[in-house]
Amino acid sequence: DAGITQSPRYKITExxxxxxxxxxxxxxxxxxxxxxxxxxxGLRLIYYSAAADITDKGEVPDGYVVSRSKTENFPLTLxxxxxxxxxVYFCASxxxxxxxxxxxxxxxxxxx
Amino acid sequence: xxxxxxxxxxxxxxEEPVHLPCxxxxxxxxxxxxxxxxxxxxxxxxxxxxxxxxxxxxxASLAIAEDRKSSTLILHRAxxxxxxxxxxxxxxxxxxxxxxxxxxxxxxxx
Numbered sequence: 001d002a003g004i005t006q007s008p009r010y011k012i013t014e015x016x017x018x019x020x021x022x023x024x025x026x027x028x029x030x031x032x033x034x035x036x037x038x039x040x041x042g043l044r045l046i047y048y049s050a051a052a053d054i055t056d057k058g059e060v061p062d063g064y065v066v067s068r069s070k071t072e073n074f075p076l077t078l079x080x081x082x083x084x085x086x087x088v089y090f091c092a093s094x095x096x097x098x099x100x101x102x103x104x105x106x107x108x109x110x111x112x
Numbered sequence: 113x114x115x116x117x118x119x120x121x122x123x124x125x126x127e128e129p130v131h132l133p134c135x136x137x138x139x140x141x142x143x144x145x146x147x148x149x150x151x152x153x154x155x156x157x158x159x160x161x162x163x164x165x166x167x168x169x170x171x172a173s174l175a176i177a178e179d180r181k182s183s184t185l186i187l188h189r190a191x192x193x194x195x196x197x198x199x200x201x202x203x204x205x206x207x208x209x210x211x212x213x214x215x216x217x218x219x220x221x222x
Contacts, residue, residue, distance in 0.1 A: 042199060042212030043156065058209065090155045099144065099203060101210060103155030
């Protein structure tokens with residue numbers, strides 16, 4: 001039972017490059033979320049999705065793009081990475097009618 | 113979104129009870145109180161949630177004040193594995209957003 005996985009776990013990229021972080025869940029949960037975590041902050045919501053082909057912005061969406069063509073996948077793309085996007089990124093999911101979210105292990109992204 | 117206030121850090125000895133406080137004076141009637149914890153180098157993990165009544169599960173207990181302006185997460189016997197950052201979050205039923213604060217870092221000493 002893999003649950004929710006993220007790849008890559010670690011990534012170093014250069015300013016201006018496009019980067020895609022992958023999130024995959026095996027539970028068929030309706031809802032999926034992307035958060036970022038920076039020192040001194042709790043987690044901040046970037047984007048979320050209530051179902052395939054339905055996405056919405058969170059607190060800090062600027063500079064990010066998401067898509068959800070399949071229920072189990074929710075990739076997050078940084079179209080032109082900036083140093084301020086250096087962070088740890090967490091993906092989460094939850095089933096419909098349940099409020100608890102289940103988080104992945106995170107991706108540590110460094111933009112140089 | 114309503115906010116929560118937690119102490120930055122707390123300490124406990126192993127096998128002792130731990131009471132983690134949270135103030136949420138601006139809570140509305142439809143806000144659920146959720147607790148998550150984050151162990152080092154891991155994603156957050158759901159602990160417990162409640163609306164008005166006290167709640168118990170295998171991980172912890174949640175005590176909610178009668179006026180709902182504060183709550184306390186209770187770990188009945190702390191273990192070294194309970195060392196983590198604990199987040200108290202208000203979750204409005206009509207949104208799907210967890211608004212994390214900075215949480216309480218719990219240290220557990222043997």
